[in-house]
Amino acid sequence: MSSNNIYGTNGINVNDQSFAVVWKDLSYRVKHRIIKEKTIINGISGYFRSGQITAILGPSGCGKSSLLNCLAGIKKKGVFGSISISTRKKLKIAVIGQEDHLDPRLTVREALNYASRLKNLENIDHKHNIEITIKRLDIESCADVRAKRCSGGQRKRVSIALELVSRPNILILDEPTSGLDVATTWQLINTLLDLTQQSQKGQPMAVVATIHQPSGKLFNLFHSVYIMSYDGQCIYQGTPQSMVNFMAQYGMKCPKFHNPSDYILEVASKEHGIGKPMLLASIMKIEALDLIAHPYKITPHFKYNTTSDIWTLSKRTFVLSYRDIWMLPLRSAAHLATVGLLVGFWGPESGKLSGCPDNFVVDGADFVKTFEEVGDKLNENFGCICFIVMFTWFGAIFAVLLTFPAEMHTFLKEYRNGWYSIYSYYMAKVLVDVFWQLTIPLLLIIPAFVGTGQYWETERWRFYYFIGICLLLALSSTSMGLIVSAYLMNSPTAAAFLGIITAFPLFLFSGFMIPVKDMPNGFRHSTWGNFVRFALEGTTTAIYGFNRCRSDPIGPKKAPIDWGSLITEQQMTAILASDHINADALMNTMSLFSGQVSDEAQSVIMTKMDYHDDDMYRAIAMLMLILVVLKVGTE
Numbered sequence: 001m002s003s004n005n006i007y008g009t010n011g012i013n014v015n016d017q018s019f020a021v022v023w024k025d026l027s028y029r030v031k032h033r034i035i036k037e038k039t040i041i042n043g044i045s046g047y048f049r050s051g052q053i054t055a056i057l058g059p060s061g062c063g064k065s066s067l068l069n070c071l072a073g074i075k076k077k078g079v080f081g082s083i084s085i086s087t088r089k090k091l092k093i094a095v096i097g098q099e100d101h102l103d104p105r106l107t108v109r110e111a112l113n114y115a116s117r118l119k120n121l122e123n124i125d126h127k128h129n130i131e132i133t134i135k136r137l138d139i140e141s142c143a144d145v146r147a148k149r150c151s152g153g154q155r156k157r158v159s160i161a162l163e164l165v166s167r168p169n170i171l172i173l174d175e176p177t178s179g180l181d182v183a184t185t186w187q188l189i190n191t192l193l194d195l196t197q198q199s200q201k202g203q204p205m206a207v208v209a210t211i212h213q214p215s216g217k218l219f220n221l222f223h224s225v226y227i228m229s230y231d232g233q234c235i236y237q238g239t240p241q242s243m244v245n246f247m248a249q250y251g252m253k254c255p256k257f258h259n260p261s262d263y264i265l266e267v268a269s270k271e272h273g274i275g276k277p278m279l280l281a282s283i284m285k286i287e288a289l290d291l292i293a294h295p296y297k298i299t300p301h302f303k304y305n306t307t308s309d310i311w312t313l314s315k316r317t318f319v320l321s322y323r324d325i326w327m328l329p330l331r332s333a334a335h336l337a338t339v340g341l342l343v344g345f346w347g348p349e350s351g352k353l354s355g356c357p358d359n360f361v362v363d364g365a366d367f368v369k370t371f372e373e374v375g376d377k378l379n380e381n382f383g384c385i386c387f388i389v390m391f392t393w394f395g396a397i398f399a400v401l402l403t404f405p406a407e408m409h410t411f412l413k414e415y416r417n418g419w420y421s422i423y424s425y426y427m428a429k430v431l432v433d434v435f436w437q438l439t440i441p442l443l444l445i446i447p448a449f450v451g452t453g454q455y456w457e458t459e460r461w462r463f464y465y466f467i468g469i470c471l472l473l474a475l476s477s478t479s480m481g482l483i484v485s486a487y488l489m490n491s492p493t494a495a496a497f498l499g500i501i502t503a504f505p506l507f508l509f510s511g512f513m514i515p516v517k518d519m520p521n522g523f524r525h526s527t528w529g530n531f532v533r534f535a536l537e538g539t540t541t542a543i544y545g546f547n548r549c550r551s552d553p554i555g556p557k558k559a560p561i562d563w564g565s566l567i568t569e570q571q572m573t574a575i576l577a578s579d580h581i582n583a584d585a586l587m588n589t590m591s592l593f594s595g596q597v598s599d600e601a602q603s604v605i606m607t608k609m610d611y612h613d614d615d616m617y618r619a620i621a622m623l624m625l626i627l628v629v630l631k632v633g634t635e
């Protein structure tokens with residue numbers, strides 16, 4: 001090994017207390033539409049070690065963030081080469097991305113409290129831990145302020161504090177100084193420097209950060225700098241102080257009074273010609289031949305306390321949901337306002353008619369008129385039930401589509417940093433969601449059911465089944481919302497659009513427009529996955545099925561209708577010849593109606609829609625099945 005070699009075992013020697021991470025011939029390639037494969041990181045080597053802060057610099061788009069993601073294990077696909085570590089001990093890695101993703105609804109102290117409880121497995125004094133962290137990061141002035149009110153610099157510090165509550169061994173930061181003024185940047189880097197010097201349970205911390213164009217003074221603060229060129233290659237690693245000499249060795253003299261970091265960045269972005277970064281990259285490749293890989297692999301290893309995590313996450317999710325100043329009041333107001341519209345539109349008598357024989361046998365009245373009136377009213381009420389079902393679906397899915405994308409980024413950040421398992425997060429979300437889903441939709445379902453005069457007076461169970469089916473639908477739509485949001489987490493507008501668009505096929509094939517039995521084969525089969533169909537089938541059957549005609553309290557029981565006496569042969573001939581009466585529709589409704597004038601009498605709507613009592617149980621079973629499938633999908 002040559003004496004002036006940057007790498008070499010001396011450079012990264014480690015003792016029992018310290019550790020080093022070494023990457024050799026690391027490449028990162030991604031699929032590309034035109035050139036098939038794009039190389040982002042191009043066979044680079046390097047290291048960082050505990051007790052030091054290593055700054056990664058380079059022109060914009062050279063692959064700094066990609067390198068951090070590879071080192072942190074966030075990127076795995078398309079990563080080639082080796083990343084090794086000098087210790088067998090399990091090290092905690094915390095990654096802080098360019099965006100801080102702090103929840104605006106929590107104060108800094110509250111956020112730290114949840115972080116401390118989620119991240120520390122041991123039973124520690126959380127209050128003490130939080131106070132120490134607040135002092136270390138110098139965020140006393142904003143400790144009791146909600147995150148949205150913190151300044152840019154404070155937000156960066158809070159992000160670091162959230163990770164520090166569990167004392168990570170490696171802290172990886174992507175552009176922690178972006179958007180900060182010179183003084184705040186200086187303060188932040190000094191805080192990071194302090195962290196590397198403070199022992200973490202006997203093990204010093206390693207800090208790696210990408211930095212954009214530091215001042216000369218700031219550049220000299222780093223223990224080690226790692227410079228990348230425009231094409232994802234390494235052109236220098238070492239102390240900032242020795243960089244000028246290193247470059248001068250190869251004919252690249254930093255002009256007097258020129259900031260050395262600016263000069264190497266100019267070289268890195270080929271401002272002084274393409275040959276200079278190529279030359280430095282080749283030299284670094286030769287130097288890296290002496291870089292010795294360590295025997296152990298970095299394997300992010302997280303331990304969880306699932307029960308305690310679910311409890312802490314549930315508390316946090318609950319606090320966040322009721323602190324959302326718009327969502328909860330708006331959702332509640334929308335449900336209540338819709339009840340007003342619904343009752344005003346359909347009226348309190350909407351559900352009174354049963355569609356049973358009693359409705360049609362009115363002494364002295366014109367049968368045809370009565371039948372049409374009853375049929376129309378029943379259809380109107382069927383529309384009312386369909387509206388309740390659709391609103392339940394909409395209300396539940398939109399609440400998720402609009403709120404989840406913001407939470408998703410926080411979840412990903414915390415999950416990747418080992419705060420908790422997906423299972424804990426999911427369970428907490430379900431527990432809290434179920435609470436809201438069992439309460440908010442009820443603001444619409446109960447008053448709408450009672451206000452539109454649906455039948456339940458002597459058979460309360462109809463009411464409970466109706467509510468139960470609507471709540472199952474609300475749970476299913478929430479799960480669907482979670483899946484759509486998760487897939488489209490970077491595009492909440494697309495998620496909301498998809499949410500609106502899916503309403504149409506769900507509604508169209510729910511059986512409201514055309515009874516399922518009358519749909520063409522392909523469409524009919526597709527309705528097996530349509531939870532709106534089953535909710536409509538279940539709720540309608542709960543109201544009109546199960547011998548409603550026998551227990552119908554409206555009017556005294558009448559004798560079965562004698563069609564022959566109601567419509568004489570001459571009348572029938574006249575009906576068939578009439579231009580005013582739609583003979584086909586009349587015959588159709590009459591035939592439906594004649595089917596129920598028996599001991600098995602059932603509401604005409606059941607006959608018309610081809611619903612049977614068992615359909616209610618099938619609807620419940622199908623909604624549960626769809627819910628399970630969607631919940632599995634959510635995971």
Ligand SMILES: Nc1ncnc2c1ncn2[C@@H]1O[C@H](COP(=O)(O)OP(=O)(O)OP(=O)(O)O)[C@@H](O)[C@H]1O
Nearest residue numbers: 030031038040058059060061062063064065066067
């Ligand atoms: N998955 C991907 N598919 C296609 N291109 C990608 C992918 N990931 C990164 N890139 C490209 O790789 C290059 C490096 O990206 P990266 O974010 O690592 O750069 P950077 O040096 O951190 O940039 P900046 O300093 O501007 O944040 C960019 O050109 C980026 O567009």
